[in-house]
Amino acid sequence: MTQTKPPSSETNAEGAYLCLQGVSKVYATHDGPVRALEQVSVGARRGEFLSVLGPSGCGKSTLLMIAAGLLRPSNGAVSIDGAVVTRPRTDIGIVFQSPVLLEWRTALGNVMLQAEAKKLERTAAKRRARDLLGAVGLSGFEDKYPHELSGGMRQRVSLCRALIHDPNQLLMDEPFGALDALTRDQLVLDLQQIWNQRRMTVLFVTHSVPEAVFLSDRIMVMTPRPGRLDRMIDIELPRPRTLAMRETPEFAAYIREILDLFLARGVLREH
Amino acid sequence: MAEAERSLPRSPAVGVAEPEASTERSRARREWRVRIRNVLYPVGVVLGVLVIWEAGTRMLAVPAFLLPPPSAIAVSFIANAPLLLFHGWITTAEILLGFALSIVVGIPLALAIFLSPTFSRSVLPLLVSSQAMPKVAVAPLFLVWFGFGLLPKVLIAFLIAFFPVVISTAVGLASIEPEKIYLARSMGFGATATFFKFRLPNALPAIFGGLKISITLAVVGAVVGEFVGGDVGLGYLLMVANGSMDTRLLFAGIVALTVLGVVLFLLVELAERLAIPRHIIAGDRGVHETA
Numbered sequence: 001m002t003q004t005k006p007p008s009s010e011t012n013a014e015g016a017y018l019c020l021q022g023v024s025k026v027y028a029t030h031d032g033p034v035r036a037l038e039q040v041s042v043g044a045r046r047g048e049f050l051s052v053l054g055p056s057g058c059g060k061s062t063l064l065m066i067a068a069g070l071l072r073p074s075n076g077a078v079s080i081d082g083a084v085v086t087r088p089r090t091d092i093g094i095v096f097q098s099p100v101l102l103e104w105r106t107a108l109g110n111v112m113l114q115a116e117a118k119k120l121e122r123t124a125a126k127r128r129a130r131d132l133l134g135a136v137g138l139s140g141f142e143d144k145y146p147h148e149l150s151g152g153m154r155q156r157v158s159l160c161r162a163l164i165h166d167p168n169q170l171l172m173d174e175p176f177g178a179l180d181a182l183t184r185d186q187l188v189l190d191l192q193q194i195w196n197q198r199r200m201t202v203l204f205v206t207h208s209v210p211e212a213v214f215l216s217d218r219i220m221v222m223t224p225r226p227g228r229l230d231r232m233i234d235i236e237l238p239r240p241r242t243l244a245m246r247e248t249p250e251f252a253a254y255i256r257e258i259l260d261l262f263l264a265r266g267v268l269r270e271h
Numbered sequence: 272m273a274e275a276e277r278s279l280p281r282s283p284a285v286g287v288a289e290p291e292a293s294t295e296r297s298r299a300r301r302e303w304r305v306r307i308r309n310v311l312y313p314v315g316v317v318l319g320v321l322v323i324w325e326a327g328t329r330m331l332a333v334p335a336f337l338l339p340p341p342s343a344i345a346v347s348f349i350a351n352a353p354l355l356l357f358h359g360w361i362t363t364a365e366i367l368l369g370f371a372l373s374i375v376v377g378i379p380l381a382l383a384i385f386l387s388p389t390f391s392r393s394v395l396p397l398l399v400s401s402q403a404m405p406k407v408a409v410a411p412l413f414l415v416w417f418g419f420g421l422l423p424k425v426l427i428a429f430l431i432a433f434f435p436v437v438i439s440t441a442v443g444l445a446s447i448e449p450e451k452i453y454l455a456r457s458m459g460f461g462a463t464a465t466f467f468k469f470r471l472p473n474a475l476p477a478i479f480g481g482l483k484i485s486i487t488l489a490v491v492g493a494v495v496g497e498f499v500g501g502d503v504g505l506g507y508l509l510m511v512a513n514g515s516m517d518t519r520l521l522f523a524g525i526v527a528l529t530v531l532g533v534v535l536f537l538l539v540e541l542a543e544r545l546a547i548p549r550h551i552i553a554g555d556r557g558v559h560e561t562a
Binding site: 001065068069070087088090092094096098100102104113114116118 | 389448450451453454455456457458459460464468469472473475
């Protein structure tokens with residue numbers, strides 16, 4: 001089993017696409033400063049599915065916001081292909097825990113929002129939006145408004161919106177956290193399928209251990225607050241992964257490793 | 272399990288279609304009953320009140336100058352229809368101008384309050400005191416300043432009506448999920464596009480909420496202006512009717528004002544429906560957890 005490596009060994013991985021170096025984040029609150037992230041260094045390779053796994057409050061959402069250029073790190077730097085990020089990145093697709101759809105726009109209209117922002121050619125973008133919606137099983141729902149869609153459908157629209165401009169990187173912040181177990185399984189399978197076809201770099205924030213193991217090439221396990229990189233785990237399961245694979249000893253071993261880590265850190269407690 | 276299956280009636284004729292149809296029928300019946308009730312009950316209450324009023328004034332022989340029966344008010348209303356229409360038209364003009372001024376001044380003001388915390392802190396005390404101040408008290412001052420024409424009534428209507436527009440617009444603009452703004456920025460929308468594509472549509476339900484309060488207040492403002500110093504308008508007509516003890520006409524004027532207020536309110540509601548075709552506030556708002 002992998003030993004806990006010092007964070008520095010993860011910096012500047014060869015061919016790193018997204019690179020976080022010594023990133024810390026301190027929030028000012030009424031009760032004084034709160035350290036959300038401490039000295040996190042990680043490099044995501046191009047086309048890699050990298051998950052960030054940790055307990056609530058470990059700063060993993062903050063990490064994603066910093067990677068998106070939406071939050072400034074208090075210390076350290078984010079770079080893409082060596083270029084330091086100083087402003088919100090627009091070359092990415094981002095999916096939040098809630099779908100964040102505009103209630104006054106249809107499913108198609110919400111996906112097209114991204115196309116409008118990028119000034120993509122309208123008819124081509126529309127065709128692509130329809131294709132994407134179709135690919136996640138939303139054919140026939142293009143003209144429905146968010147309130148007419150189920151939670152899972154809304155999150156699918158949100159995923160399509162993040163993909164229509166064919167981004168290099170997809171940033172996902174607990175995208176399936178608010179969904180029921182079955183819908184969640186389906187969306188995880190859908191996401192794997194989409195990733196298999198496009199192979200964009202994915203940064204996937206989650207607190208679900210099986211979800212992270214199922215989807216990832218590597219999992220970055222975080223410590224409780226202040227969030228630090230605890231252990232990097234390579235998931236060497238064959239792809240595409242199937243639901244049946246979840247029952248295999250290899251899969252279980254990965255889960256075990258992570259749970260043991262959480263038990264050791266006091267995130268989980270067996271009475 | 273097997274026992275339970277055996278005990279169930281296994282008739283092929285009774286499928287799921289039969290209960291489905293009967294459920295649908297009873298649902299339709301229930302809906303129909305609710306619809307009838309929604310119309311019948313309020314109309315019934317109003318009619319009941321009118322009947323009691325009519326019977327009461329007649330049986331107790333209440334003098335007409337104290338409380339005329341509804342039938343007498345109706346007669347007066349019809350007889351004075353041209354008069355009510357003429358004065359009503361003036362009042363409507365004052366209300367609409369005051370309301371329009373509330374929008375024209377209120378929305379940019381709200382925008383400035385939203386954009387600049389310094390401006391907000393500087394003008395909010397003044398705004399709040401302008402609301403706390405009784406408008407009836409300044410009405411005579413407005414007459415001195417602006418004469419007896421349309422202008423002082425419009426200004427009083429505006430003074431009463433603009434506050435809810437300002438507050439609801441400012442609140443509407445400020446209340447947006449932070450994720451929507453993050454989304455706009457990560458998509459690459461500039462400040463102007465973010466405002467028009469995200470913030471303003473998001474604020475529309477709140478803005479219309481303010482406009483609906485504002486239009487009813489504008490009616491009050493116009494009438495107050497006419498009370499204090501007018502020679503036309505429904506408010507003036509009420510004063511005249513009161514002065515000549517024509518209580519029937521007084522009531523007819525009140526009825527006219529009520530109808531006017533309700534119609535204007537409904538017009539704003541219609542505008543709201545047109546501006547927000549899907550007038551649905553998302554149910555998933557405010558359930559974000561940050562990890």
